[in-house]
Amino acid sequence: MTGLLFQDFVGWFDKRMNDRKVLLIVDNCPTHPKVVEGLRNVELFFLPPNTTSKIQPCDVGIIRAFKAHYRRRFYSSILQGLEVEVPNPEKINILNAINFANMAWNFDVKTIASCFWHCKIRSEENNVPEPEVGELDEGIQGLNDVISNLHYRNVMDVEHLLNYPNENNAVMKSPTDEEIIQSVMNSNDDENDHEPNDSSVVPNVSSKEAFQAIVTLSNYLLQHEQNIPEVVYALQKVKDRIHYGLGGKKKQSTIDAYF
Incomplete structure (x- = not known):
């Protein structure tokens, strides 16, 4: 801002x-x-x-819960990358970060309700009992477990990770015209001096590989008795979307295409 x-x-x-x-x-x-x-x-x-921690729901716990869910998914992706021997599993692109943030925001609505209750912001007409305070810490234990599985040396404490001092004090200042011009010139120089990074390009996946991935995931859920109807329906919906989406893009070839 x-x-x-x-x-x-x-x-x-x-x-x-x-x-x-x-x-x-x-x-x-x-x-x-x-x-x-x-x-x-x-x-x-x-x-x-000096009233931020008392009357603002976001600072009471919503931001903390969001960061916990986001970072749990981030560190889980590192674990998954290590399992399949991906080079530089700690490196993520903007799309990964957006997906992590999107999934992290969809945490239990009880957490948000708890923060509003804690700040005494609630409807007098709604006599719903106040949620338990422990719900504010949802996801913290999961984050702690994921970090422990990474076996880091001198690992940072989870509470310190979620409340890093410099992170909350960062303030964005408006750049001057000279700084904007200089940054554009520097970016142009970088584009000329360096080759494009292939790691930022989404790898090409064939329709056969996509179908096989869905079948593999379905078999995995069956193997572990996790054949949840909603998940099976979602997988079938994805499979249909891939099938009909690719089918709709197919076009009859003409004879001049071969010359």
Whole structure:
């Protein structure tokens, strides 16, 4: 986040809230300007200092749970890479990171509800009992187990890993025009000096290999008595999508294609 991005977002949000009165609660991040000119429908309310860990659900536990699930999947991918002898299993691309984040965010909704309950943010009409505090630590034990299986030397404590000091204090500043120009020039020089990295290219997979992978996965689930109907249906759906998707792209060859 930068100050310019924040002002652009608030201005866009103000236009969306036409003929409405909105109180936008904002924390005291340095990139959140105290004053944004030209607001008609939105009023900014900045939280008191040193209250982040008390009244903000994300900082109470949602971010911590997300990071735990994300990093458990990241370290699990390293273990899987070591098992199949993949070179540099610690290296991931942006697509892998997006998939990890997507799966990590879909953790149990009870964790999010617990954080809102802990901050006393809840509907008075809903008399659902408060979730147990232990649900906030969901995924922590799984992360600890995965890291232990990697047998790292001088391994970092899980709590320190999830609450790394420098990670929370990082603030993005808007680059100057000179810095932008210099970064573009440097990137062009790097493209000219280095050959493209083949590791960032998705490997070509044939339709036969894709079908065989689905069959192998189905047999694996049957072998371990994990033939869950939802999983079987999902696999069949993927198989159909591959089959009909490839079939729809097939085109009748003409005689001139062979000359």
